[in-house]
Amino acid sequence: MKRKVEHICEGILNPENQTLLKSIYTELYITEGESEGVNKEHEVQQIEAAHRRRRRDTPINCNDIFEASPGHEKHIRTVMTKGVAGIGKTVSVHKFILDWAEGAANQDVDFIFLLPFRGMNLVKDEGYSLHQLLLKFHPELQELEDTQKYEGCKMIFIFDGLDESRIQLNLQILEQKLCDVTQTSSVGVVITNLIQGNLLPSALIWITSRPAAANQIPAEHISQVTEVRGFNDPQKEEFFRKRIRGETQANKIISHMKTSRSLYIMCHIPVFCWISATVLQEVLLQDDSKEIPRTLTEMFTHFLIIQTNMKNQKYNERSEMDRQKLLQSNKEVVLKLAKLAFNQLEKGNLLFYEEDLRECGIDVTAASVYSGMCTEIFKEESVFQQKKIYCFVHLSIQEFLAAFWVFYCYVSNNMEELETFLTRQKKVSLDDLLKATVDKSLQSENGHLDLFLRFLLGISLESNKELLQGLLPQTESSSESLQRTRKKNISTERAMNLLLCLLEMKDSSLHKEIDVLVKSGKNLSPAHCSVLAYMILVSEDVLDEFDLNKYKTDDGGRERLMIAVRNCRKARLGGCNLTASSCKTVAAALQSPDSHLTDLDLSYNKILDSGVKHICVGLESSCCKLETLRLQRCSLSAVSCSALSSALRSNSSRLRCLDLSNNNLQDSGVELLSTALEDPHCKLEDLQLQFCKLSAGCCSALSSALRSNSSRLRLLDLSINNLQDSGVELLSTALEDPHCKLETLQLYDCSLSAVSCSALSSVLRSNSSHLRLLSFNNLQDSGVELLSTALEDPHCKLEKLR
DSSP: OHHHHSEEESSSSSGGGEEEHHHHOOOOOEEESOOOSOOOSOHHHHHHHHHHSOOOSOOOOGGGTTSOOTTOOOOOOEEEEEOOTTSSHHHHHHHHHHHHHTTSSOTTOOEEEEOOHHHHGGGTTSEEOHHHHHHHHOGGGGGOOOGGGGGGSOEEEEEOOGGGOOSOOOOSSOSOOOOSTTOOEEHHHHHHHHHHTSSSTTOEEEEEEOGGGGGGSOGGGOSEEEEEOOOOHHHHHHHHHHHSSSHHHHHHHHHHHHHOHHHHHHTTSHHHHHHHHHHHHHHHHTTOGGGSOOSHHHHHHHHHHHHHHHHIIIIISOOOOOHHHHHHHTHHHHHHHHHHHHHHHHHTOSEEOHHHHHHTTOOGGGHHHHHHHTTTTEEEEEEETTEEEEEESSHHHHHHHHHHHHHHHHHTTOGGGGTTTOSOOSSOOHHHHHHHHHHHHHHOSSOTTHHHHHHHHHHTSHHHHHHTBTTBOOOOOOHHHHHHHTTSOOOHHHHHHHHHHHHHTTOOHHHHHHHHHHHHTOOBOHHHHHHHHHHHHHOSSOEEEEEGGGSOBOHHHHHHHGGGGGGEEEEEOTTSOOOTTHHHHHHHHHHOTTOOOOEEEOOSSOOHHHHHHHHHHHHTSTTOOOOEEEOTTSOOOHHHHHHHHHHHTSTTOOOOEEEOOSSOOHHHHHHHHHHHHTSTTOOOOEEEOTTSOOBTHHHHHHHHHHTSTTOOOOEEEOOSSBOHHHHHHHHHHHHTSTTOOOOEEEOTTSOOOHHHHHHHHHHHTSTTOOOOEEEOOSOOHHHHHHHHHHHTSTTOOOOEEO
């Protein structure tokens, strides 16, 4: 086992490319838990979110993956570790095994079995028992004659790469129950029984996966979820300094990467750091500032050229200085790889087998030439003696080559190759091709074609076509095509990607156009609002205040802009004609790990009880930082109070100020809120209930809550309600209780008389009262006199009487 993991291969699997894992390993950022909610974003958007996210969580070491966090004594049997492609999941697995094998960690474990899905795909149609499957991957187990010894050992099974699995895993229905390691069945059934705990129930299970595929394992079978978040900014620099010889060159490369935000964000992925280091070291050797890549497409184009030249040196034993001749002489190999990349991207496959290569005209007996050409692009791995797996080093490389294939087919008038991609194959202009690709990207919920689209538009740029001379003939310019496309009425997420496409084409016109429109006070279209929202989101600076009323736009534009609340501390959304559906966007922001929102004003919008329910989902999230929520005049009833009461009792809620004024809450609603005030998890200090159609009936519940040792309430505004004297008398009994912490009580227009003043006068003279501000109106002289006598009492702490 140790021999299998002590080296890491950067590129093709051969001895000269292997490096000691310990010598280059940089600790990755692994956290317990994950981003909440269903993630429908493309992985590059997830990377951008991770880049923005402030490191609130405490990172955990991969060796502690099965340890329960402090305060949680649950038994952890099955761990799911998620992370985008190339983020370091497999490297973390290998480091975990290496530390165990060398005696550095987890010495209470007897066996660790690594079972990568990419290898198990090759035997998915064959019958195996668990013991036979382990023998297939770990022949050294032949020495274990007595299979009963499995039962007395502590074992960890690591299933690496669930997203690469082509095995049917049906954990919802028990196809066949296996309780013995010698029982034979399909590979899928064996794995399912192991995960379910029918086989070796004491064994620990570790599964790694890209986020999109992780839901193949139902949540009830997972004890703990962790997330690999790649490199933070200091680790990016550390990586470059380790890889690049010479401090001057390292500084120059780091400085360049920071000037391009899209490139620097991608460096969150260790694989992209390595691609960038490879390219920039080579380009800087030529000392040509015009050639230094500033976009993703330029970076990947240079990477392709460098790897093609490496293949020439290895197989032709010569280096071709002329770029056009170099690419022309390797055109056949590049095109076949590009076709493979496109065909498999359409199918959603990251791993390919011999039959996939044959479909693209690749001779599997000469596949080493292809993998040799792409030492760091196309990998060939031997799993068993006669069976091989092929893949691109990273999904982004596959997306780049797939985009190149589509563009090549267009300029070569070979549209038949794209019949599954385009509805029309004949007489397609470049404008039509790019629009069709944009449309396909816009139709995708999870944006799986977003990066592919960016590469396709980037390749169509004149400067990149010039770099690819030898593979591509000359074609028309494409910049106007995207300019027309960007005016479409599209969702915020898709518009964000179109903005990135413009940046990929070095087109900053839309940025400038929006800046001018905002400064001039002119109307913004929904498309402009989508792009403006993205510009706010990706900014390194968090907005202190985001005022939606500041921007002139229609209801559709305001809906698009609302996503920007994720990158501000205070959101002023009052009086913006928002609805219940708008609250879904706000709730998603509250649940986001990179949200900074602490103050939210939704007043004077008809969001209704259904909208508040969405907000409450956000309030109960462990990621939510909201402390102030204003919901004046939002057409709410007691139903909203039920949802808010539940949220306030949540251990995650940080809410300290809640304004529900001008809503039809009635006494029943306030009674529901009062139950929350008595909960020890509730942190509410400021509750404003002006004009909520309340009577003396609610004061009994409030009085009980104020007397609770758990209540933290310091300000209570009950103005413009029909409380009458009987209601104030009920409140007064609470104010004299030593547990009551109320400091401000506002009672304007509450139908009160001198009787209320008598009760409150008694309170003010009490040694237990904390009241510092008391507000009244319409008092008669007798009432004022009663309060005045209290002010002379040494126990009275009142500082303001209004």
